[in-house]
Amino acid sequence: MGGASSRNQEGETSDCLENQTVESSNSSFFTEEELKKLKSDYETGGVEMVKTVLQQKVTELDKTELNVAVTGETGAGKSSFINAMRGLQVNDEGAAEVDNIETTKEPAGYKHPNLPNVCFWDLPGIGTIKFPANKYLKEMKFKKYDFFIIISHCRFKENDTKLAKEIKRLGKNFYFVRSKIDNDLDSKRRGGGQFNEEEELVKIRKDCVSKLQEAGIPTPSVFLISNLDLHLYDFSLLNKALEGDLPCIKKSVYILALPNLNSDIVEKKRKELKKRVWMLATLSSVIGAVPVPGVSLASDISILIGGIIHFRRCLGLNDSDLERLAKRAGKSVEDLKAVITTPLVGGEITPDVINRLAWGVAAVTISAIELALDIIPVVGSIFGAGSSFLMTYKLLNAVLHDLAENAQRVVTVAFRSENDPNQTSVQ
Template identity: 70%
Template sequence: MGGSSSRDQPTETSNSSFFTEDELRNLKSEYETGGMEKAKLLIQRKINDLENTELNIAVTGQSGAGKSTFINAMRGLDKDDEGAAETGPTEGTMEPTGYRHPNLPNVCLWDLPGVGTPKFPARKYLKQMKFDKYDFFIIISGCRFTENDVKLAKESKRLKKNFYFVRSKIENDLHAMRMERGDFNEEEELEKIRNYCNRNLQEAGIQSPRVFLISSIDLNRYDFNLLNNALEGDLPSIKKSIYILALPNLNLEIVERKKKELKKRVWMLASLSGAIGAVPVPGVSLGCDIAILIGGIIDFRKYMGLDDASLQRLAKMAGKPVEDLKAVVNSPLVGEITPDIINRLAWGTAAVVISVLEITLDIIPVVGSIFGAGSSFLMTYKLLTGVLDNLTVNAEKVVTAAFGTD
């Protein structure tokens, strides 16, 4: 692909876990020698990693290529929103400028000056841009990739950094074709643009480049999902999860990917609940740790784009009244989370049959078998699984109301 080869990483498990094989062996050993109290520390450390790991994405290209528009779109923001990157025809970026994600502040997209400008000659660019801090580079062009873009890509490869070529403003190319020629085969023309970009990059010395055609004003079209798949395939487990959760809910595929990532967190939160000990919920015979449960619900709701601020941003992106999106949401989880709501959720899980054996074999590689069926662990696991299912259904309804079906 148009990036470096995969980084050497510890082998990750095939199950739904953020733990490597070595970490799982260590987790089992800690439990066997020190009980759940020692294993709990390793699980908590992994959760802290998920909450605190930073993801820094560098976006570079020539003036007018559409860097700022792309950065705003990736954060679900309009150019007029608070905190949006300034867009315009002139080169406004004279130094790396970071733009934090509105829901995940540890995710930052950096708008970098175009390489090869008088102030930033190519030979000094990488040092001045503090190259090592970025996880990967997105090189954007609004027309054709330049010699300086190629130099940046080659240096990225040399330093084992992944890079991705994005050909932006594709909607403008297609509009010009329609004005000039009338009807034409859109897929054939898109393939011609890809081939042109690939040939241009190969002639400049980039082996097997991959170019993604993007419209930042309509990310649902063209190659945006292909770009996401490429990025996710190259990122290590935790950063991949963070990247997926940072995506705006543009389509049902993104919602499903978020659900898959969040399901990996359910067993860890449930394990902490089981380790800490049950705090009975009023009116419910089984207990769970209330703080862990409420925190999980609030985080899951935010990641699934169902908090008020996320709904406002999505409505603006889709050009729909936010009331239309809120109207399709039918869940007690979007308001204040009270003991009464948890109580109702807990009674609802009575009909959910999840055996300890199923949990152990499915997604809990080590610690699932140490909790009994009536434990705080199992209760928290059932509750958070139900919460995630409920939020997913409602997020899908919102996406359909915003953009229609896939």
């Protein structure tokens, strides 16, 4: 009986490796070669053989840095963009200073409030006396950044195109962002006469693209955004472009760092986090394979607690996240918390919390079986490995689903229009 259970669980682990192979071209954490080796090692030596690789990959996920450079002329909206990307407003703790005079004298780094390995860099405007265009990238320590956002609040200037050409020559990606689009549209509306927002957006975008082409940028992509309302205009298109260009792990880090603006972003986060579940479950099964009574029980709970805390932080469900979101959306934090139905939000995640989720009963049952089978070390070890994997895998999946569903409800309430109470998402 124990052997059959073990074979079933090993099959689930192998299936997870197969699924990751299928997803390897779509932001998997592993290269195709790494996945083939993992699967081969697992089939020949079981979970022990893949333990070190998985532990290293989990550590890599937590420590991979993403450095985003944001540059443009004075008053272009660099600081506001950086704050918006981190879900902050100008008066929030840690926010970048916003002003219409050049406040950036040196590159200034602003870490993400939940993911400190993600940093947005506010660079001084190119072409100033201190930073002439021909020395700009060297002075800015070009190699540090994963990509560049070049921002303008009107037309892109000669220095912007010079910078783009140099960035391209040196092999990094850049993206033109036309900020303060809301101001342009408001000005048109107040001007009187017929006004069509979509037509005006097309006109602005075409004008930016044509001017950049005239300056020698053959196929520029220009994204129109409002720092005050990131969920509007071209922000989703900008994200799609960035995600498509980033390597797999950095892409995942970027997605998890996005502010929760709509249901699509929350769903993307859920998919990224789910890729971590099978790794944690496999590590749990390695620990469960240790033939020491009680070891797997304590370790499984520790893995669960760590996973829940990470999921909650990435999905923006900590109290500080909810307060910032409520402030940004112009809602009360009580309104957001009113739609949260899970006990996993709003307090410390402890073994007692896990027990209240009925983990305790299942874990004690498995632990008792492990103790009974320890008189036959081989059988006991195999069954422990299988049951630990299955238990952790299923519970973390259920927890992630629960937290993502609650994050979806929070986002819906935050950005639902008062004139459209049935609205379910913001595009």
